[in-house]
Amino acid sequence: MTNDVVVAMPPLPLEYHGLDLAFRFHHDVVFRDGRTYRLIPTRANGEPAFGAYVRDPSGGPSHALGLMVFTLTGDRIKAITRFDTVMFPYFGLPRSLPF
Numbered sequence: 001m002t003n004d005v006v007v008a009m010p011p012l013p014l015e016y017h018g019l020d021l022a023f024r025f026h027h028d029v030v031f032r033d034g035r036t037y038r039l040i041p042t043r044a045n046g047e048p049a050f051g052a053y054v055r056d057p058s059g060g061p062s063h064a065l066g067l068m069v070f071t072l073t074g075d076r077i078k079a080i081t082r083f084d085t086v087m088f089p090y091f092g093l094p095r096s097l098p099f
Contacts, residue, residue: 001077009066009082022080038062042091044069051093052082062097064088 007016007025016025034057039050049069053062064085071079088095 002073005077006079007082008079037065038097039068040093040097042067042093044091047071049091051088051091053097059099061099064093064095067091067093 001019001022003019004017005019005022007022008014016022036055038053038055040053042049042051044067047069049067052065052068054065055062066085067083067087069081069083070077071081085095
């Protein structure tokens with residue numbers, strides 16, 4: 001990530017600016033309690049994107065969390081924008097993934 005990375009989640013008015021805040025957000029919120037994810041690659045506006053699914057710790061299906069779009073500068077991430085799961089049908093992404 002770049003030092004001035006921005007993490008945003010429209011339409012929520014939440015943004016985290018800078019490497020330290022992006023790290024703390026992902027550490028404290030995204031990966032809290034050992035959460036793990038499955039990612040399905042796609043593209044959005046020419047940028048790499050992923051359908052993100054929260055893994056069920058008991059082995060059940062993984063449930064949609066959001067569409068994560070990465071804005072790149074060179075080989076580094078300049079921004080991560082998370083869109084709600086309502087975007088999934090536009091990218092051919094399912095609402096859940098089997099085991």
